Amino acid sequence: MRIATWNVNSLKARLGRVEQWLAEVTPDIVCLQETKLADDAFPAMAFAALGYEAVHHGEGRWNGVAILSRLGVDDVVDGFAPGLESDTEARLLTATCGGVRVVTVYVPNGRGLDHPMYQHKLSWLARLRQHLEVTARADHDVVVCGDFNVAPDDRDVWDAAACHGGTHVSPAERQALAEVAGWGLTDVFRKRYQEDQLFSWWDYRAGNFHKHMGMRIDLLYASPPLAERLSWVLIDRNARKGKLPSDHAPLVAEFDDRGAP
DNA sequence: ATGGTCGAGTATCGA
Numbered sequence: 001m002r003i004a005t006w007n008v009n010s011l012k013a014r015l016g017r018v019e020q021w022l023a024e025v026t027p028d029i030v031c032l033q034e035t036k037l038a039d040d041a042f043p044a045m046a047f048a049a050l051g052y053e054a055v056h057h058g059e060g061r062w063n064g065v066a067i068l069s070r071l072g073v074d075d076v077v078d079g080f081a082p083g084l085e086s087d088t089e090a091r092l093l094t095a096t097c098g099g100v101r102v103v104t105v106y107v108p109n110g111r112g113l114d115h116p117m118y119q120h121k122l123s124w125l126a127r128l129r130q131h132l133e134v135t136a137r138a139d140h141d142v143v144v145c146g147d148f149n150v151a152p153d154d155r156d157v158w159d160a161a162a163c164h165g166g167t168h169v170s171p172a173e174r175q176a177l178a179e180v181a182g183w184g185l186t187d188v189f190r191k192r193y194q195e196d197q198l199f200s201w202w203d204y205r206a207g208n209f210h211k212h213m214g215m216r217i218d219l220l221y222a223s224p225p226l227a228e229r230l231s232w233v234l235i236d237r238n239a240r241k242g243k244l245p246s247d248h249a250p251l252v253a254e255f256d257d258r259g260a261p
Numbered sequence: 262a263t264g265g266t267c268g269a270g271t272a273t274c275g276a
Binding site: 009010012013034036060061062109111149203204205206207208244246247 | 264265266267268269270275276
C-alpha cells in the first residue's frame with residue numbers, strides 16, 4: 001500500500017502537475033493540503049478518471065484539504081470530531097481507506113512567536129491529539145500526515161541558528177508536535193533515515209530550493225502496526241523542480257500489506 | 262549589502 005501527502009499550494013494552479021505525478025507514482029491513498037478551493041470547485045471528476053474516489057474539506061480562498069483513495073472512502077469527518085471545539089478554517093480531514101484510518105492536516109502556520117496565531121497553532125495541535133483519541137485507535141492501522149508547519153528537530157532545518165527565534169522550530173511547537181506523536185505515532189521518514197538532512201519545503205524566494213535551504217515540515221506518521229510494515233519512504237524532490245511547482249515536495253511511503261511476509 | 266516568489270484576486274495579505 002502506497003500512501004502520499006503533498007501540500008500543492010492551490011490545486012487550481014497545480015492540477016496538471018498533480019495529475020501527471022499521480023500517473024507516475026500511482027499511490028493508493030493521497031492526502032492534499034492547501035487546495036485553496038471551495039468544495040463545489042474541487043475537481044473530483046479529474047481524479048475519478050485516474051481511479052480515485054475523493055473527499056474534500058474546503059472553504060475557498062485559503063486552506064482546504066483532500067483525501068484521494070483507490071481503496072474506498074468511508075467514515076469521513078470534516079474538521080475536528082464532534083464534541084471538540086470546531087475550526088473556522090478547513091485544515092483537517094479524516095477518512096477510512098482500505099482499512100487504514102487516514103487523518104490529513106494543514107497545521108496553522110503561526111506567523112510569529114508574538115502573534116495570536118502562534119497560540120492558536122499550539123492549541124490546534126493539542127486539539128489534534130484529542131481528535132485522534134476520539135476518531136482513531138493506535139492499535140489499528142492509522143496514518144496522520146500533512147503539512148505540520150513544525151520541523152521536529154534541528155536535523156529538519158538547513159541552519160538551526162538562522163531559524164532560531166522564528167516559528168516552526170520553537171520548543172513549544174516541537175513539544176506540541178511530540179505530544180501528538182505521543183498518541184502512538186512514528187515519523188516514518190525519520191525512522192528510515194536517522195541522519196539525513198532532507199527537506200520537504202523550500203521558500204520560493206532567493207533560489208532557496210537550489211541552495212538546499214529548506215525545512216522538513218511535511219510528515220507522515222504511522223501507528224505501530226502500520227509503521228512496522230514500512231517498506232520504503234521518500235521525499236520526491238523532483239516534483240519541486242521545473243515550471244510552476246508547489247513550494248512543497250510530496251512525501252511517499254510504501255507499506256507491506258497485512259499478512260505479507 | 263539588500264532582497265529576492267508565489268497564489269489568492271486586483272490591493273494587499275498570507276506563506
